[in-house]
Amino acid sequence: MKTNFTFQNPTKLIFGKGTIANLAQELPKDEKILVTYGGGSVKQNGVYKQVLQALQGFNYIEFWGIEPNPTVETLRKAIALGKQEKVTYILAVGGGSVIDGTKLISSAIPYDGDAWELVLKPAKIGKMLPFASVLTLPATGSEMNCGAVISNAEKQEKYAFYSSFPQFSVLDPLVTFSLPDFQIACGIADTFIHVLEQYLTVPDESPLMDRWSEGIMQTLIELAPKVTADKTNYEAMAEFMLCATMALNGFTAMGVTEDWATHLIGHEITALQDITHGQTLAIVLIGVMKVLRKQKRAKLLQFGARVFHIVEGTEEQRIDTTIVATEQFFRSIGLATKLHELNIGAETIQAIKDRFLKRGTHLGECGNVDGMLTEEILNECL
Numbered sequence: 001m002k003t004n005f006t007f008q009n010p011t012k013l014i015f016g017k018g019t020i021a022n023l024a025q026e027l028p029k030d031e032k033i034l035v036t037y038g039g040g041s042v043k044q045n046g047v048y049k050q051v052l053q054a055l056q057g058f059n060y061i062e063f064w065g066i067e068p069n070p071t072v073e074t075l076r077k078a079i080a081l082g083k084q085e086k087v088t089y090i091l092a093v094g095g096g097s098v099i100d101g102t103k104l105i106s107s108a109i110p111y112d113g114d115a116w117e118l119v120l121k122p123a124k125i126g127k128m129l130p131f132a133s134v135l136t137l138p139a140t141g142s143e144m145n146c147g148a149v150i151s152n153a154e155k156q157e158k159y160a161f162y163s164s165f166p167q168f169s170v171l172d173p174l175v176t177f178s179l180p181d182f183q184i185a186c187g188i189a190d191t192f193i194h195v196l197e198q199y200l201t202v203p204d205e206s207p208l209m210d211r212w213s214e215g216i217m218q219t220l221i222e223l224a225p226k227v228t229a230d231k232t233n234y235e236a237m238a239e240f241m242l243c244a245t246m247a248l249n250g251f252t253a254m255g256v257t258e259d260w261a262t263h264l265i266g267h268e269i270t271a272l273q274d275i276t277h278g279q280t281l282a283i284v285l286i287g288v289m290k291v292l293r294k295q296k297r298a299k300l301l302q303f304g305a306r307v308f309h310i311v312e313g314t315e316e317q318r319i320d321t322t323i324v325a326t327e328q329f330f331r332s333i334g335l336a337t338k339l340h341e342l343n344i345g346a347e348t349i350q351a352i353k354d355r356f357l358k359r360g361t362h363l364g365e366c367g368n369v370d371g372m373l374t375e376e377i378l379n380e381c382l
C-alpha cells in the first residue's frame with residue numbers, strides 16, 4: 001500500500017428479498033419525511049405499494065418526477081416543497097438519479113441560496129438533512145457513496161459533487177426484474193467502468209485493491225450473459241446488484257490512484273446529447289484505452305491477463321486484444337461502442353474540446369487529459 005488514506009463509509013446495507021418492509025423499523029418515527037420518486041416505474045413493479053405499506057403510521061409527503069440525469073430545475077421544486085413543509089428527513093426510492101437528486105435536496109433545504117451554487121461549490125454545503133434510499137437500479141453506487149451528479153438543463157451542463165452518505169439503503173434484487181434491458185446493460189457498463197476508473201492507472205500500488213477490482217470485473221463478465229438472458233434470475237441479479245454497490249463505495253479505492261477521465265468526458269456527452277450515462281462510458285472508455293495505452297501500459301497488460309486471460313503474443317498485441325475484448329464485452333450486452341451509432345459527430349467533439357479548454361480542464365491520473373487530448377480520445381470513438 002503506497003499511499004496513506006482515511007476510509008469511512010457509514011451506510012447500512014439492508015439486502016435481500018422482501019427487505020422494503022424493513023423501512024418500518026429503520027426509518028425514524030418522529031421525523032417529517034419527504035419521499036422522493038422518479039417518473040413512476042415504481043407504480044408498475046410493486047415497489048410503491050411495498051413502500052406505502054411500510055410507511056403506514058409515518059408522517060410523510062411525496063415528491064414525484066426526478067428524471068434520469070436529474071436537473072436542478074426539477075430539484076428546486078422539491079427543495080421548495082421540503083422547505084415549505086418543514087421536512088426533516090428524506091427517503092429516496094429509485095435509481096441513481098433519484099438518490100443523487102435527493103442528495104442535493106437534502107443539502108439545499110437547510111441552505112438559503114440557490115441549489116446550483118452547492119453543485120458548483122460543495123464547500124458551501126453546511127447542515128444536511130439525513131436521508132436513506134430504496135435502490136431500484138444497480139449501477140451508480142449512489143446508495144452507498146456521497147457523490148451525486150446533477151444536470152442544469154438551461155446551461156446544458158452536468159457536474160458531480162460530494163456531500164454525505166445515505167444513512168441506510170435497502171437493496172431488494174426482486175425490484176430489478178422490471179428493468180428495461182437497455183438500463184441493465186448501462187448498469188453493467190457503469191459498474192465495470194467504475195472499477196476501471198480506480199484500477200486502470202498506476203501498477204503495484206495495492207495487490208489487495210487490484211484483486212478486489214479484478215474480482216468484481218470477473219464476476220460481471222460471468223454474470224452478464226445470465227442477466228441478459230433472464231433478468232428474473234434472482235441469484236444473478238442479486239450478485240450484479242452487490243457488484244454495483246461494491247464498485248463505487250470506496251472499498252476498491254483505498255490508497256490507489258484514480259482516473260475518472262472517461263466519466264467526466266461521458267458527462268459532457270450526456271449534457272449535450274442526452275445519452276444515458278453507462279452508454280456514454282462504453283464508448284469513451286475504448287478511446288481512452290487507445291489514446292492512453294502508453295501511460296496505462298502496465299495496468300492494461302495486468303487487466304488483460306487477469307480479467308480476460310490474454311497472455312499470448314507480444315505486449316503490444318496483448319494490449320490490442322485487451323481493448324478488443326473490452327469492446328466486445330460491451331457489444332455483447334447490447335451497447336454501442338462508437339459515437340456514430342448514436343448519430344454523434346465532430347460538432348459535439350468540438351463543443352466538448354472548447355468547453356474543456358475554456359474551463360482549463362485537466363483529467364485523469366496524470367492530469368494530462370485536457371481539451372486537446374479529449375478531442376483525440378473522442379476522434380478514436382467516432
Ligand code: NZQ
Nearest residue numbers: 038039040041068069095096097136140142147149178179
Ligand atoms: O424514473 P423511473 O420511472 O423510476 O424510471 C427509471 C429511469 O427511467 C428507470 N428505472 C429505475 N429502476 C427501475 C426502472 N425501470 C423499471 N424497473 C426498475 N426497477 O430507469 C431509468 C434510469 O434511471 P436512473 O436513476 O437515471 O439510472 P441510474 O441509476 O443509472 O442513474 C444515472 C444517474 O446517476 C449518475 C449518472 O451520471 C446519472 O445522472 N451517476 C451517479 C453516481 C454517483 N452518485 O456516485 C456515479 C455514476 O458514475 C453516475 O455518474
Ligand code: ZN
Nearest residue numbers: 140190194263
Ligand atoms: Zn458511472
